[in-house]
Amino acid sequence: MIMIKSVEQRYDIRLSGTGGQGLILVGIILAEAANLEGKYVVQTQSYGPEARGGASRAEVIISNSPIGFLMVEEADIFLALSPEAYTKYCYRVKPRGIIVVDEQVNPKLYLTKVNVFPIIRTAREDLGSEIAANIVALGVITVISGILNISSVEKALMARVPPHTIDLNLKALHKGCALGMERVKSEEVEKL
Amino acid sequence: MIRKLMQGNEACAEGAMKAGVDFFAGYPITPSTEIAEILSRRLPQAGGKFIQMEDEIASISAIIGASLTGFKTLTATSGPGFSLKQESIGFAIMTEIPCVIINVQRLGPSTGAPTLTSQGDVMQARWGTHGEHTIITLCPASVEEVYYLTIMAFNFSERFRTPVILLLDETIGHLRESIDLEKYDHIKILNRQKPWVSPDKYLPYATEAGEPPPMAPFGEGYRYHVTGLVHDESGFPCTGNHAAIDKLLKRLNNKIIAYLDEITLYQEVKTEDAEHLVIAYGAAARSAASAVALLRREGVRAGLLQLQTIWPFPEKLIYQKSLGKKTVLVPEMNLGQYAGEIKKVLKDKTLLVPISQIDGQLLQPRKIMAHLKGEEKHA
Amino acid sequence: MPKLFNVKKYLRMDKMPHIWCPGCGNGMVMSAFLRAVDTLQLNPDKVVVISGIGCSSRITGYLDFNTLHTTHGRPLAFATGIKLANPALEVIVITGDGDATAIGGNHFLHTCRRNVNITLIVINNRIYGMTGGQYSPLTPKGENAATAPYGNIEPELDMCKVAEAAGATLVARGGTSQPVLLEDLIIKAIENRGFSLVEVLSQCPVYYGRLNKKGNVVEMLKWQKENTVSVKDVNKLAPGALKGKVLTGVLAAHYRPEYTEEYEKIIKIAQGK
Numbered sequence: 001m002i003m004i005k006s007v008e009q010r011y012d013i014r015l016s017g018t019g020g021q022g023l024i025l026v027g028i029i030l031a032e033a034a035n036l037e038g039k040y041v042v043q044t045q046s047y048g049p050e051a052r053g054g055a056s057r058a059e060v061i062i063s064n065s066p067i068g069f070l071m072v073e074e075a076d077i078f079l080a081l082s083p084e085a086y087t088k089y090c091y092r093v094k095p096r097g098i099i100v101v102d103e104q105v106n107p108k109l110y111l112t113k114v115n116v117f118p119i120i121r122t123a124r125e126d127l128g129s130e131i132a133a134n135i136v137a138l139g140v141i142t143v144i145s146g147i148l149n150i151s152s153v154e155k156a157l158m159a160r161v162p163p164h165t166i167d168l169n170l171k172a173l174h175k176g177c178a179l180g181m182e183r184v185k186s187e188e189v190e191k192l
Numbered sequence: 193m194i195r196k197l198m199q200g201n202e203a204c205a206e207g208a209m210k211a212g213v214d215f216f217a218g219y220p221i222t223p224s225t226e227i228a229e230i231l232s233r234r235l236p237q238a239g240g241k242f243i244q245m246e247d248e249i250a251s252i253s254a255i256i257g258a259s260l261t262g263f264k265t266l267t268a269t270s271g272p273g274f275s276l277k278q279e280s281i282g283f284a285i286m287t288e289i290p291c292v293i294i295n296v297q298r299l300g301p302s303t304g305a306p307t308l309t310s311q312g313d314v315m316q317a318r319w320g321t322h323g324e325h326t327i328i329t330l331c332p333a334s335v336e337e338v339y340y341l342t343i344m345a346f347n348f349s350e351r352f353r354t355p356v357i358l359l360l361d362e363t364i365g366h367l368r369e370s371i372d373l374e375k376y377d378h379i380k381i382l383n384r385q386k387p388w389v390s391p392d393k394y395l396p397y398a399t400e401a402g403e404p405p406p407m408a409p410f411g412e413g414y415r416y417h418v419t420g421l422v423h424d425e426s427g428f429p430c431t432g433n434h435a436a437i438d439k440l441l442k443r444l445n446n447k448i449i450a451y452l453d454e455i456t457l458y459q460e461v462k463t464e465d466a467e468h469l470v471i472a473y474g475a476a477a478r479s480a481a482s483a484v485a486l487l488r489r490e491g492v493r494a495g496l497l498q499l500q501t502i503w504p505f506p507e508k509l510i511y512q513k514s515l516g517k518k519t520v521l522v523p524e525m526n527l528g529q530y531a532g533e534i535k536k537v538l539k540d541k542t543l544l545v546p547i548s549q550i551d552g553q554l555l556q557p558r559k560i561m562a563h564l565k566g567e568e569k570h571a
Numbered sequence: 572m573p574k575l576f577n578v579k580k581y582l583r584m585d586k587m588p589h590i591w592c593p594g595c596g597n598g599m600v601m602s603a604f605l606r607a608v609d610t611l612q613l614n615p616d617k618v619v620v621i622s623g624i625g626c627s628s629r630i631t632g633y634l635d636f637n638t639l640h641t642t643h644g645r646p647l648a649f650a651t652g653i654k655l656a657n658p659a660l661e662v663i664v665i666t667g668d669g670d671a672t673a674i675g676g677n678h679f680l681h682t683c684r685r686n687v688n689i690t691l692i693v694i695n696n697r698i699y700g701m702t703g704g705q706y707s708p709l710t711p712k713g714e715n716a717a718t719a720p721y722g723n724i725e726p727e728l729d730m731c732k733v734a735e736a737a738g739a740t741l742v743a744r745g746g747t748s749q750p751v752l753l754e755d756l757i758i759k760a761i762e763n764r765g766f767s768l769v770e771v772l773s774q775c776p777v778y779y780g781r782l783n784k785k786g787n788v789v790e791m792l793k794w795q796k797e798n799t800v801s802v803k804d805v806n807k808l809a810p811g812a813l814k815g816k817v818l819t820g821v822l823a824a825h826y827r828p829e830y831t832e833e834y835e836k837i838i839k840i841a842q843g844k
Binding site: 035044046068069 | 366553557
Binding site: 214215217233236237239241243245246247249250251253254255256257258259260261262263265279280283410411412413415416417418419420421428429 | 583586615616617619621631632635636637638639640641642645648649650651652653655656657659660677678680681834837838840841842
């Protein structure tokens with residue numbers, strides 16, 4: 001049973017994009033990393049009937065105490081890797097929540113302050129593989145949110161991806177971290 | 193203590209392995225399929241057997257057959273498949289063949305919404321098969337509870353010679369959460385009682401002191417008859433003997449009801465001093481836990497009774513825990529299937545508030561809290 | 572002349588008299604089955620007989636083996652569970668045409684396909700007897716039944732052809748009018764390491780016979796004799812003489828890997844042996 005002693009101090013993270021972009025994997029890695037750090041964590045997902053394409057959403061809740069309600073309603077951290085995902089979920093972010101979007105999302109859609117990153121372009125141009133975009137995004141949000149240590153995310157990543165892809169994925173993670181770090185240093189992002 | 197991140201359906205497969213499952217038969221259906229996928233890999237590693245059958249009915253039939261050879265058996269399904277399995281669940285009840293049926297509930301009726309959560313099968317678990325009968329149904333609210341209650345489902349099934357239903361919901365089945373497997377190492381794994389008499393003296397349905405009858409596996413020299421027809425102690429049909437029919441049906445009920453205290457598993461949070469008691473099960477209990485914590489912060493004396501065993505109905509427990517409460521709130525992802533049962537216990541002494549959400553989303557804590565808004569605040 | 576042996580040692584004599592009507596073919600099939608068991612000297616402790624629902628499915632109550640009287644249409648699914656769990660058991664399913672090919676049609680196809688080492692004996696009386704004479708998938712077109720008062724418009728199923736196409740490794744047809752052949756076919760079916768079907772042409776004088784004016788049991792058996800042709804004699808017949816005749820004997824025999832043996836290999840792979 002979930003013995004909730006007091007009201008939870010929790011971070012609600014919503015990761016969204018197109019089916020096949022690997023957002024559920026990002027959710028699992030974040031959850032694994034939180035687990036490695038001894039935090040309470042739950043990860044859920046929602047998906048349509050498509051294995052590829054369609055809207056995809058993964059959610060992670062990280063807390064210092066047992067977690068009750070298992071859904072993310074208003075996110076503390078919201079990632080959108082596609083314009084559709086941004087449009088669908090941008091209303092459901094807390095007032096002080098952090099929004100991270102790929103540059104492909106049309107700026108005309110922005111409702112509030114968003115943090116735009118060349119996530120997909122970085123994966124394509126620097127890593128030669130667009131499918132690594134999810135891990136670039138993982139790096140970005142790890143740094144920007146500051147909830148988890150990069151070392152535990154690295155460890156969780158290495159345990160979850162196929163062995164022959166570890167190098168590429170670590171590179172992607174570090175690229176993402178670097179993108180995030182630049183932004184944090186310029187103090188454009190208010191840390192949680 | 194090593195906490196491992198695990199999905200609910202995965203914890204179910206691991207719990208089954210821990211309980212000593214030997215045989216799984218199933219048919220692919222969302223959102224339960226992971227259980228079959230994992231066991232197709234795990235079972236042969238342990239020398240067990242896995243088979244994907246041609247349909248849901250074949251799956252439950254196969255596990256009942258395999259159980260008759262002495263195996264611990266399991267099938268997993270969701271709403272539409274659970275409906276199809278009902279006749280054979282009745283067969284397992286009538287013939288007293290242990291087996292475990294997992295139903296990862298999805299939104300129905302019909303095809304409904306395969307990937308959306310629901311608690312719509314609570315009454316189907318209780319009354320899905322025809323005829324007067326009693327069934328054990330367990331309902332986990334966390335990944336850790338999935339593991340624990342899967343072990344308990346096997347234990348109850350073996351102990352009472354009866355099918356046991358484990359009712360998950362899509363939220364819990366697909367939830368990833370950390371779990372400490374070693375925490376449950378102390379649970380004693382129960383195995384069905386074999387006969388101690390020689391084959392010539394064996395009466396397959398003869399009982400002593402209300403205990404379930406010992407069960408001989410097929411192939412070990414105890415040649416006997418198993419039928420879904422009403423039968424006497426010898427196992428042969430007794431359709432013309434009304435006294436024997438009465439005795440059989442009452443015994444099938446009593447062998448479970450007599451052990452209701454042992455079967456009733458539950459957890460509670462701050463129920464002692466609570467003015468308002470929330471009674472919940474499954475994923476909705478997690479929402480209730482949040483609601484109770486938030487209400488307490490606001491000074492409302494709320495408490496939670498989380499039922500892990502929902503059937504047979506824990507009437508005494510609910511009566512005792514509700515005694516003196518101002519309100520009993522029952523949040524469910526159906527239109528009050530369980531609240532209706534609780535109402536029968538409370539009669540009109542305590543205000544019963546059923547709280548429903550059937551839109552395919554997890555029940556929200558604020559729905560529970562809204563009912564207590566304006567309540568007198570206590571320091 | 573069928574062989575003589577002590578049939579009582581395989582029967583639960585205290586469960587007699589049986590429920591079958593006078594003239595029913597079920598007892599004849601039971602007798603042929605028990606002669607086969609005796610000839611093969613099977614250990615009764617290791618024999619499991621499984622039936623579905625219907626008149627013929629009551630057979631399990633009378634046989635002194637491990638017996639399982641299941642739900643309607645599902646005996647093959649129960650049998651698959653038992654055989655896969657314990658391949659050392661000799662698993663035999665005895666059921667009727669409605670149980671095997673209508674409500675149990677899906678299990679019939681897939682048990683053939685998997686080639687599980689199970690012997691299926693279908694007692695085909697061309698009608699649902701227990702419920703009072705409704706038409707089954709084996710009721711010939713044009714015949715009458717309790718639910719076909721104006722004649723049956725559905726064509727009948729050739730379960731032997733279906734079984735062969737679906738992958739059964741031994742397919743045979745016999746009849747109650749040929750007890751020696753029937754015993755021999757059941758022996759071959761039990762000996763086959765794979766899924767075997769023995770379709771048994773049988774008679775239901777009370778419903779099928781009466782509703783279709785087929786006469787008494789003797790006349791029904793005579794009809795059966797006159798309208799069946801052994802597969803061995805097919806080449807000897809004049810062209811066109813086969814029309815309207817039913818073939819008996821071993822209709823198909825193939826070798827294919829048996830399911831439970833294949834699964835043992837899976838266990839070895841999974842265990843890294």
